[in-house]
Amino acid sequence: MAETLSSGTKVWQYRSRNKQLLSWFIWLIGTALFMYCWQRVSESTTWFFVWDAPRIAADIGSRMIPPRWSYINELWEPLWDTLNIATIGTMMAIVMALPVAFLAARNTTPSTRFIRPLALLIIVSSRSINSLIWSLLLVSIMDRAWWQE
Amino acid sequence: MTDIPTNPPDPGASGQQTSTFPANWSPPPFIKNPLLRWGLLLGLILYLFLSIGSLDVNWHRIYVGLDRGAKFVYGFMNPNFAGRWTDISEGMIESLVMTVTSTAIGIAISIPIGFGAARNLAPLPVYLFCRGIIALSRSFQEIIVAILFVAIFGFGPLAGVLTLSFATIGFLSKLLAEDIESIDKSQAEAVKATGSAWWQWLNYGIQPQVMPRLIGLSLYRLDINFRESAVVGLVGAGGIGATLNTAFDRYEYDTAAAILILIIGIVMLSEYISGYIRTGVQ
Numbered sequence: 001m002a003e004t005l006s007s008g009t010k011v012w013q014y015r016s017r018n019k020q021l022l023s024w025f026i027w028l029i030g031t032a033l034f035m036y037c038w039q040r041v042s043e044s045t046t047w048f049f050v051w052d053a054p055r056i057a058a059d060i061g062s063r064m065i066p067p068r069w070s071y072i073n074e075l076w077e078p079l080w081d082t083l084n085i086a087t088i089g090t091m092m093a094i095v096m097a098l099p100v101a102f103l104a105a106r107n108t109t110p111s112t113r114f115i116r117p118l119a120l121l122i123i124v125s126s127r128s129i130n131s132l133i134w135s136l137l138l139v140s141i142m143d144r145a146w147w148q149e
Numbered sequence: 150m151t152d153i154p155t156n157p158p159d160p161g162a163s164g165q166q167t168s169t170f171p172a173n174w175s176p177p178p179f180i181k182n183p184l185l186r187w188g189l190l191l192g193l194i195l196y197l198f199l200s201i202g203s204l205d206v207n208w209h210r211i212y213v214g215l216d217r218g219a220k221f222v223y224g225f226m227n228p229n230f231a232g233r234w235t236d237i238s239e240g241m242i243e244s245l246v247m248t249v250t251s252t253a254i255g256i257a258i259s260i261p262i263g264f265g266a267a268r269n270l271a272p273l274p275v276y277l278f279c280r281g282i283i284a285l286s287r288s289f290q291e292i293i294v295a296i297l298f299v300a301i302f303g304f305g306p307l308a309g310v311l312t313l314s315f316a317t318i319g320f321l322s323k324l325l326a327e328d329i330e331s332i333d334k335s336q337a338e339a340v341k342a343t344g345s346a347w348w349q350w351l352n353y354g355i356q357p358q359v360m361p362r363l364i365g366l367s368l369y370r371l372d373i374n375f376r377e378s379a380v381v382g383l384v385g386a387g388g389i390g391a392t393l394n395t396a397f398d399r400y401e402y403d404t405a406a407a408i409l410i411l412i413i414g415i416v417m418l419s420e421y422i423s424g425y426i427r428t429g430v431q
Binding site: 011032033034037038040041042043045046049050056060080081083084087088092124125128129130132133136137140141142 | 218
């Protein structure tokens with residue numbers, strides 16, 4: 001909030017001059033950054049495919065209806081696997097998370113200097129990398145080519 | 150001393166009335182019906198038996214894999230930034246570019262939808278329409294949307310940008326709408342009492358109340374979008390994910406470790422910066 005003197009009378013303004021300038025400057029930087037980023041995205045886009053998108057989308061949509069229910073016999077096994085991944089994964093996660101939680105909490109950890117940073121490192125690395133990347137890594141380690149055996 | 154209220158006898162126990170105070174106590178069962186209780190337990194055990202039995206663990210493969218796992222740990226200790234630096238830097242810059250673009254587009258779209266999805270602002274049809282968009286956006290995982298968008302718009306960062314923008318709508322609009330619904334009504338009413346028009350009411354009565362939270366949420370979404378932009382590349386939607394996938398495919402764990410370390414570093418940096426900005430705003 002600020003007031004300026006304009007020919008002797010006080011005029012109310014939302015922001016002072018410096019704050020107004022700062023606000024405009026932040027907007028200018030933000031807009032310029034967005035325009036630059038958009039330009040880069042645009043450069044590496046094949047616009048021909050984008051203009052063709054409505055036709056493709058309509059094609060995909062029309063082929064989705066009606067769903068082919070006869071295919072469901074192929075789906076029972078992956079569905080069962082999905083359920084197992086969810087339940088067994090949760091159970092193993094509980095077993096592994098419980099000690100880490102106690103080691104990471106400041107009032108239950110046996111050593112604030114050595115064990116707590118280690119527990120926090122486990123938590124951070126589990127959180128900041130997506131589960132898909134973790135599975136990519138594990139599949140790569142566990143040999144993806146099961147059909148080559 | 151006879152007036153001490155004792156627990157009513159447990160119907161599941163022997164039912165024998167004793168004059169002495171009961172010496173041992175067991176908590177009442179979580180499920181009252183014993184048939185249902187034991188049935189559920191038996192079903193759970195049967196399910197676990199079947200599911201663990203169908204895991205089909207190949208110990209030979211795990212044994213062989215341990216070697217590669219050790220190689221990955223070794224690679225993580227010695228990340229190789231220089232070997233594929235042009236690929237890594239190009240992918241990283243593309244990821245950052247996608248993050249900025251998609252967050253900006255996502256915020257621009259989700260603010261009107263967030264206002265429309267607040268019950269105290271919008272009439273019922275608008276509210277239902279906006280809530281429908283939010284539900285649609287929230288119900289699909291980013292990867293599934295990315296697969297669809299890559300099929301529609303072709304390979305490249307545009308599909309990723311659209312995916313992340315779409316995912317931003319569900320996140321930001323929902324939380325913004327909830328924040329608008331819990332504003333202080335008296336402030337908004339005071340602005341209305343000065344005779345403000347509807348837009349002025351939004352601008353002076355409501356927007357200042359939700360602005361700090363909107364900025365905080367936007368910064369948080371920027372962070373999420375960066376992490377997701379590393380993943381949508383796996384299905385061809387641009388970004389560092391494609392480089393990471395190639396590194397894993399070629400068993401170049403040192404390059405993969407370099408990429409992962411860069412991702413963790415950028416996420417931590419953005420967390421620090423957003424915390425700094427948030428304290429400045431509030």
